[in-house]
Amino acid sequence: MLDAVYAEALKLRRHRATWLMVWIYPIVVALILIGVLLYGAVAPAGEAGTTATAEQWINNTLIFWEIPKSAPGRFLIAGFAALVFAGEYGWNTWKLIIPARARWQLIAAKWVVVVGFVLISLIVTDLIGLIGELLGSLQGEAIPAGVTIGALLEAHIRAIGFALAPILYTVAFAGLFGVLTQSILATVILSIALVIIEGLLPLLAVLGHNYMPGISTPLIEVLPLYHVANVMAWAKGQGMTLALGPDAAIGFSFGASLAILSAWIAAAAAATQLRFARQDLN
Amino acid sequence: MVDSEPAETIALELRGIGKAYGRGANAKRAVDDVSLRVRCGEVYGFLGPNGAGKSTTIRMALSLIRPTAGEALIFGRHPTEKGALARVGSLVDGGTFYGFLSGRDNLRVLARTQGGDGARIDEVLERVELDRDAKRKVKGYSTGMKQRLGVAAALLDNPDLVILDEPANGLDAAGIQDMRALIRGLAAEGKAVFLSSHLLHEVEQICDRVAVVHKGKLLREATVGELLDVGDALRIEAEPGDAALAALGGRWPAQRTETGLTVQASRADTPEIVRQLAAANVDIFAIGPDGHSLEDIFLTMTRDSDA
Numbered sequence: 001m002l003d004a005v006y007a008e009a010l011k012l013r014r015h016r017a018t019w020l021m022v023w024i025y026p027i028v029v030a031l032i033l034i035g036v037l038l039y040g041a042v043a044p045a046g047e048a049g050t051t052a053t054a055e056q057w058i059n060n061t062l063i064f065w066e067i068p069k070s071a072p073g074r075f076l077i078a079g080f081a082a083l084v085f086a087g088e089y090g091w092n093t094w095k096l097i098i099p100a101r102a103r104w105q106l107i108a109a110k111w112v113v114v115v116g117f118v119l120i121s122l123i124v125t126d127l128i129g130l131i132g133e134l135l136g137s138l139q140g141e142a143i144p145a146g147v148t149i150g151a152l153l154e155a156h157i158r159a160i161g162f163a164l165a166p167i168l169y170t171v172a173f174a175g176l177f178g179v180l181t182q183s184i185l186a187t188v189i190l191s192i193a194l195v196i197i198e199g200l201l202p203l204l205a206v207l208g209h210n211y212m213p214g215i216s217t218p219l220i221e222v223l224p225l226y227h228v229a230n231v232m233a234w235a236k237g238q239g240m241t242l243a244l245g246p247d248a249a250i251g252f253s254f255g256a257s258l259a260i261l262s263a264w265i266a267a268a269a270a271a272t273q274l275r276f277a278r279q280d281l282n
Numbered sequence: 283m284v285d286s287e288p289a290e291t292i293a294l295e296l297r298g299i300g301k302a303y304g305r306g307a308n309a310k311r312a313v314d315d316v317s318l319r320v321r322c323g324e325v326y327g328f329l330g331p332n333g334a335g336k337s338t339t340i341r342m343a344l345s346l347i348r349p350t351a352g353e354a355l356i357f358g359r360h361p362t363e364k365g366a367l368a369r370v371g372s373l374v375d376g377g378t379f380y381g382f383l384s385g386r387d388n389l390r391v392l393a394r395t396q397g398g399d400g401a402r403i404d405e406v407l408e409r410v411e412l413d414r415d416a417k418r419k420v421k422g423y424s425t426g427m428k429q430r431l432g433v434a435a436a437l438l439d440n441p442d443l444v445i446l447d448e449p450a451n452g453l454d455a456a457g458i459q460d461m462r463a464l465i466r467g468l469a470a471e472g473k474a475v476f477l478s479s480h481l482l483h484e485v486e487q488i489c490d491r492v493a494v495v496h497k498g499k500l501l502r503e504a505t506v507g508e509l510l511d512v513g514d515a516l517r518i519e520a521e522p523g524d525a526a527l528a529a530l531g532g533r534w535p536a537q538r539t540e541t542g543l544t545v546q547a548s549r550a551d552t553p554e555i556v557r558q559l560a561a562a563n564v565d566i567f568a569i570g571p572d573g574h575s576l577e578d579i580f581l582t583m584t585r586d587s588d589a
């Protein structure tokens with residue numbers, strides 16, 4: 001299995017699309033950091049205005065973990081997953097590798113590589129950001145007292161955990177769309193549609209409740225759209241309450257939404273495997 | 283009986299394998315009840331016109347598509363079984379590769395996927411004379427280079443069974459020569475080679491045995507010699523044709539053609555025929571065996587199978 005993952009990584013690590021959709025974050029952040037540091041070196045030192053508490057300061061360093069929760073971030077993740085899962089159809093390369101390994105392992109390796117590459121990219125970006133804060137403190141922007149390595153580490157690990165939910169969700173459905181449509185473009189379009197519908201959910205919920213309350217509410221409760229948004233909202237400490245009308249709302253606990261979302265991710269992953277296992281590759 | 287043969291020598295066995303596309307009344311049988319055995323040390327040709335079902339059959343053997351009837355066995359095991367295809371190397375579609383990777387990186391990806399370390403990459407690249415272009419992206423390869431990389435990929439894991447779909451497609455004369463030598467070399471090493479082609483002259487020089495397929499059905503399995511032996515005939519270019527026909531005087535049945543005539547006679551009759559024609563003052567420009575085209579053979583066979 002490790003060999004299959006290595007082969008997949010070998011294939012994609014220097015692909016142009018990987019640079020554009022995955023490695024772009026650490027590169028851009030590093031460039032910005034260099035620019036800021038250079039500016040700080042030549043500009044006159046401003047007055048040290050550190051009013052942030054230790055907790056606020058730490059929360060500010062978690063900014064990059066917002067990427068996989070944001071719509072543009074998820075477009076890029078979906079785009080990369082589309083390339084990885086659907087690419088082999090367009091390139092006509094399944095014929096090269098299918099005789100070489102069990103089909104389920106080829107798909108599993110793609111999962112590992114997509115999620116792994118995205119996590120590696122974001123962790124490196126995170127580290128560059130932290131290095132930036134450290135260097136900035138040498139230039140005079142003091143780090144508030146009470147920021148300990150332990151507290152910092154705990155906050156960042158927690159942020160990674162919450163970021164995994166939208167990442168796994170996006171990859172699961174992009175993978176399924178990829179195997180079903182066998183086309184990168186179709187996969188990207190479907191994945192983007194999913195994110196857009198999720199963004200429109202507050203509006204759709206109200207409309208649905210108004211016109212067909214009997215169907216709309218159970219649908220929202222069962223489908224993953226609300227639950228992924230809710231899990232991401234809980235990352236900030238408070239769940240997402242979806243107002244349906246003046247007297248109705250949907251609000252799930254973190255645990256309930258996480259369980260439903262996990263079930264959807266597992267179902268999409270299983271459906272991908274089942275479909276691929278029986279697929280003819282002409 | 284063949285069944286008492288040690289299983290180890292049968293590299294590939296197709297048992298009543300079939301593939302139907304679509305369902306019900308619209309179903310199209312691309313492959314219908316094909317059975318054959320390919321043994322170690324032999325080159326087995328799978329011969330048929332376009333659309334005969336050759337590629338479909340090969341893809342079923344490689345587990346790329348699922349048969350709707352029968353089964354393929356690789357050294358006695360189902361191709362979907364774990365490790366069953368580990369002893370097989372294949373070339374389909376003239377070599378399918380990642381265009382954005384170099385030739386060598388493509389082989390590295392394949393080697394890793396197979397679970398190997400790629401120790402044989404240099405060796406196979408040299409064998410197909412691609413070592414100097416191995417660093418270039420496959421995108422920029424010519425058809426022949428891709429085909430050769432495909433052969434390198436097929437040989438990468440030192441397989442005991444090599445399956446090649448139309449290995450001569452897109453190759454120039456020299457490339458075909460190289461390919462022939464390479465394939466014969468594989469059989470000499472004791473490997474089994476199963477290759478498809480739609481051109482008779484391609485298989486007749488390298489195959490030990492040939493199966494002829496047409497519209498999904500296996501028409502005949504034979505050695506190349508048996509296949510070509512559809513009755514002797516000589517093709518004669520001579521002028522004037524009518525005089526030539528008269529000169530043979532019914533001793534050998536003959537027919538006029540555009541450039542002369544075809545005569546139902548064996549090679550041994552050639553000197554006598556030449557003498558007769560010369561005596562009748564006929565100018566002879568060429569004389570030789572009437573090469574049976576694949577089309578002729580198919581026509582004969584389909585006529586036979588209809589009868």
Ligand SMILES: Nc1ncnc2c1ncn2[C@@H]1O[C@H](COP(=O)(O)OP(=O)(O)OP(=O)(O)O)[C@@H](O)[C@H]1O
Nearest residue numbers: 282303312330331332333334335336337338339480
């Ligand atoms: N996915 C498919 N759906 C429907 N019909 C198909 C499909 N793939 C192949 N066929 C049909 O199956 C038949 C056999 O095709 P196949 O590609 O196996 O022929 P072939 O012998 O390899 O021909 P060629 O010499 O042109 O490569 C053809 O009539 C083709 O149209």
Ligand SMILES: [Mg+2]
Nearest residue numbers: 336337338447
């Ligand atoms: Mg074909």
